[in-house]
Amino acid sequence: MTLNLTKLYISNWFYLAAILFAVSLPFSIALISISGGLLLFTSLLQLNKEQLRKTFNERKLFLFPIGIFFIYLVWLIFTNDWKWASYDLRKNMAYLILPAAFLLGPKLSKTQYKNILYVFSFAVVLSSIITLVNFYLKEDHSILNAQHYGFMHHIRFSLQIDFSLLIFVQLLFEQRKLLNIYQKTGIVLAVGILISFLVWHQSLTGIITLLITIFIALGNWFFKHTSPKIKVIGAFVLVLSVLLPAAYLYYAVNRYYTFDSIDQNQLSELTVEGNKYSHDLKKKEVENGHYVWLFVCDKELEEEWNKRSDLKYNTLDKFGYNVKYTLIRYLASKNLRKDAAGVQALTESDVSNIENGISNYLLADIGLSLYPRIYVSIWELDSYYRTGNANHRSLAQRIEYSKAAFSIIQDNFWLGVGTGNWKKAYRDFYVSSNSQMAPERYGNVHNQYLNYMVKFGLIGLVLILFFLFYPVYISKEYRNTLFLLFLVIMIVGNFGDANFETHTGSNFFVFFYCLFLTPKST
Structure with a gap:
């Protein structure tokens, strides 16, 4: 009996390492590294040398993703900066370690494969719940700060949520006859938690990626049906799925650009207390449609604010923002004049918001609302196009990073700048173009495909895409709907950020890519 149990335990080491890896993804970067090493170690530990040739022939497609790591090695011939070259190699070790582990490791059963998916999904739910509890226990003042909470970067985690939602939906539909009412209720609850968290976490990249993935999934499902009625319903649902988000975005933009009507001749010159107002008509900044630099009495603001x-x-808050400007913008957001009366009209909650660097009362919302994030995005773009200043504005900085990337690609179209040289290439562009970006804000493009083009040029990008999609085509695993939609998530998500240039993003993708491709025993 003891011998049998030992054999059972040993035979599951690789599987247990895979479970640990799946649990690590939404929780710990360090644990991802450890479990990745364990995955490779257990694959070598359980290596069947007698079956090695047969195993290699069955799984030789795993050599293709390993080829991506070798692209980084080959492009070292262009390297001038070995510090950042070694950084690139470390960040992309997943392309070497994980495919090698699945190439050499024991075959997983279909049950084990599904268990890994389910364990990962519930780990994502647990990570979401812990993040929510942590946020509200800290009594944070703005929903915009939600992105700073959690174990992982919000974009990487949002893509994990998108994938988990697909796993739960597939489980619910495929196993609906086998699941009892309690299991179905638990899955529906998990789906509700993840969707709510995605909106609460304010990750536009994750939300847009999910919407596009749903659109493709529904389109595929509806038009597989031969019934004309189903096709008509499908077309209606698909059109609606585009129109509703578009209508909300139109509402948000229209609401932002609905400004107060100003008659210069009717602007009050004096406050209630008889002090003179300042009206700066050249500055067009607005908060909720109200002009920021009208009806400003600096003297009264300082006296009244210092009482409250x-x-x-005239000091900086804990985030480095000037209290004066935060106060003026906050008053404008509430359509209050920037004088003693305006400050007196603020509630204690308003005062606390201003002290915490919140410049618009809408941004103090800590409920389930996406409007604050959309508002800030519109404000960032509006401010950027008016002033050219992208510093500390996430969306505006992305535009500057993209401009830099296109310029670098234009000069290094075929082969790129080489492994590790991208840091200097970006810095040289910002300096030579007299960019308004502060040196500490210099960064690389938030788009995986442009990122590859900068480093490896068109030739490198084509090779990487070939190494990724050729195994999917040859293995015909694209017929697995879940795998296909997982690829859609990653393809779309990589337009919004360079996810594969991060430790979590590359490991998340490569692990499940290999899991889907690996042969399963019955």
Whole structure:
């Protein structure tokens, strides 16, 4: 009996390492590295040398993703900066370690394969719940700060949520006859938690990726049906799935650009207390449609604010923002004049918001609302196109990073700048173009495909795409709907960020890519 149990335990080491890896993804970067090493170690430990040739022939497609790591090695011939070259190699070790582990490891059963998917999905749910509890226990003042909470970067985690939602939906539909009412309720609850968390976490990349993935999934499902009625319903649902988000975006943009009507001749010159107002008509900044630099009495603002707060008017808050400007913008957002009366009209909650660097009362919402994130995105773009200043504005900085990438690609179209040289290439562009970006804000493009083009040129990008999609085509695993939609998530998500240039993003993708491709025993 003991011998049998030992054999059972040993035979499951690789599987247990895979379970640990799946659990690590939404929780710990360090644990991802450890479990990745364990995955390779257990594959070598359980290596069947007698069956090695047969195993290699069955799984030789895993050599293709390993080829991506070798692209980084080959392009070292262009390297001038070995510090960042070694950084690139470390960040992309997943392309070497994980395919090698699945190439050499024991075959997983279909049950084990499904268990890994389910364990991962529930780990994502647990990570979401812990993040929510942590946020509300900290009594944070703005929903925009939600992105700073969690174990992983919000974009990487949002893509994990998207994939988990697909796993749960597939489980619910495929196993609906086998699941009892309690199991179905638990899955529906998990789906509700993840969708709510995705909106609460304010990750536009994850939300847009999910919407596009749903659109493709529904389109594929509806038009597989031969019934004309189903096709008509499908077309209606698909059109609606595009129109509803578009209508909400139109509403948000229209609401932002609905400004107060100003008659210069009717602007009050004096406050209630008889002090003179300042009206700067050249500055067009607005908050909720109200002009920021009209009806400003600096003297009254300072006196009245200093009565209400220990954080003085002409000082910086804990985030490095000037209290004066945060106060003026906040008053404008509430359509209050920037004088003593305006400050007196603020509630204690408003004062606390201003002290915490919140410049618009809408951004103090800590409920389930996507509008604050959309508002900030519109404000960032509006401010950027008016001033050319992208610093500390996420969306505007992405535009500057993209401009830099296109310029670098234009000069290095075929072969790129080489492994590790991208850091200097970006810095040289910002300096030579007299960019308004502060040196500490210099960064690389938030788009995986442009990122590859910068490093490896068109030739490198084509090779990488070939190494990724050729195994999918040859193995015919694209017929697995879940795998196909997983690829859609990653393809779309990589337009919004360079996910494969991060430790979590590359490991998340390569692990499940290999899991889908690996042969399963019955």
